[in-house]
Amino acid sequence: MENSSRLLFSNLLQLSNGLLSFNRPLLFSRIAITLALLILSLFSFSGSAQTRVIQDEQGQFEIATTPQRIVVLEFSFVDALAAVGVSPVGVADDNDASRVIPAVRELVQPWESVGMRSQPSLEAIAVLKPDLIIADAERHRTVYQDLQRIAPTLLLKSRGETYQENLQSALKIGIALDKQSSMEQRIQQHKHAMAEFKSHFSLKQTVQFAVVSDKGMWLHSPASYAGGVLTTLGIASPIVKPTEKAYLPTSFELLLKTNPDWLLLGAYSHPNIVDDWQKNPLFNVLTSAKSQQVVEVSPALWSLNRGMLAAEQMAKNLEQILDPS
Numbered sequence: 001m002e003n004s005s006r007l008l009f010s011n012l013l014q015l016s017n018g019l020l021s022f023n024r025p026l027l028f029s030r031i032a033i034t035l036a037l038l039i040l041s042l043f044s045f046s047g048s049a050q051t052r053v054i055q056d057e058q059g060q061f062e063i064a065t066t067p068q069r070i071v072v073l074e075f076s077f078v079d080a081l082a083a084v085g086v087s088p089v090g091v092a093d094d095n096d097a098s099r100v101i102p103a104v105r106e107l108v109q110p111w112e113s114v115g116m117r118s119q120p121s122l123e124a125i126a127v128l129k130p131d132l133i134i135a136d137a138e139r140h141r142t143v144y145q146d147l148q149r150i151a152p153t154l155l156l157k158s159r160g161e162t163y164q165e166n167l168q169s170a171l172k173i174g175i176a177l178d179k180q181s182s183m184e185q186r187i188q189q190h191k192h193a194m195a196e197f198k199s200h201f202s203l204k205q206t207v208q209f210a211v212v213s214d215k216g217m218w219l220h221s222p223a224s225y226a227g228g229v230l231t232t233l234g235i236a237s238p239i240v241k242p243t244e245k246a247y248l249p250t251s252f253e254l255l256l257k258t259n260p261d262w263l264l265l266g267a268y269s270h271p272n273i274v275d276d277w278q279k280n281p282l283f284n285v286l287t288s289a290k291s292q293q294v295v296e297v298s299p300a301l302w303s304l305n306r307g308m309l310a311a312e313q314m315a316k317n318l319e320q321i322l323d324p325s
Contacts, residue, residue, distance in 0.1 A: 049178045056172065057137035058144060058155040066178040067132035071151070073120050074158040075100055077134045079307025080170040082107040083190075084182045090128045092120040101298075101305045103313050126150050132176060158306070160246045163228025166306050190308040197315040198234045203322055205261030206238040210250065211303050213268040219248040219258065225306045229314050252277050256285060263288040264321070266299030295321055 051064040071090035072078055078100055081088055087109040094116050115121040130151040136158040147153040154176050156169045174183025209226045210219045220226040222237045224246035238260040277283050288294045
């Protein structure tokens with residue numbers, strides 16, 4: 001901006017020095033054209049984005065533009081974009097847009113699917129001509145160079161991230177979008193909302209979320225995203241031994257040992273392994289089973305769709321479960 005002002009002053013001086021050398025009609029015409037060009041140049045300069053430097057999972061990511069065509073390869077990144085009113089042109093949505101929760105979908109425009117999160121289609125991404133790709137460090141590091149050849153690629157944590165790491169990633173996305181201030185405001189709004197939800201809970205019992213399928217059960221520990229949301233809401237975990245693992249493969253015996261007061265199940269298939277375990281008389285030894293506090297919840301909300309919008313929906317869901325009145 002400072003250089004632009006100097007240029008404007010210099011050009012005006014040149015203009016004033018030449019005033020007497022033109023006849024009046026030509027003079028006014030030249031003045032009008034020159035001023036119009038200078039004003040256009042000044043507005044163009046002031047509207048351009050400054051170079052931002054972001055520490056991502058690959059190193060330092062630099063961006064000097066405001067991206068307009070963004071492709072995201074994880075659901076949590078859609079949440080972050082929606083939080084500040086930005087719509088992606090492409091999403092790795094596992095070929096099913098409904099896997100993105102309604103609270104997020106209603107805030108963005110329809111997108112083109114670029115395939116599976118685990119293996120997005122490079123061809124489909126390239127067709128969209130993105131100017132920014134946001135990829136997951138765990139899933140997409142092996143194709144990072146391929147993605148970079150298509151568009152600048154921001155590599156962030158998503159799969160296996162904690163609640164706090166998700167907020168950090170959201171801020172980095174805000175910076176990349178040239179919407180740092182808007183994202184900071186949304187994060188503060190989110191923290192206030194979660195504190196308000198926390199004030200509603202006076203539960204002294206433990207709550208455990210797990211995903212189940214026909215292949216097994218995985219407890220989401222306090223190190224997981226869902227576990228972090230529960231901790232933020234002041235809800236105690238039955239997993240007392242510290243662990244850095246987000247997802248804990250669980251046998252029936254380990255579930256009996258963990259013995260949560262509330263068991264929230266995100267089922268990826270029906271029937272699943274819990275249907276088999278319920279046939280065992282020992283299943284009713286579980287506190288949650290005896291108290292009829294085994295509750296099925298949406299795995300899309302509680303596991304797949306991490307983000308501020310998802311966390312706020314999880315808090316609302318938990319409020320409905322614990323206080324159905």
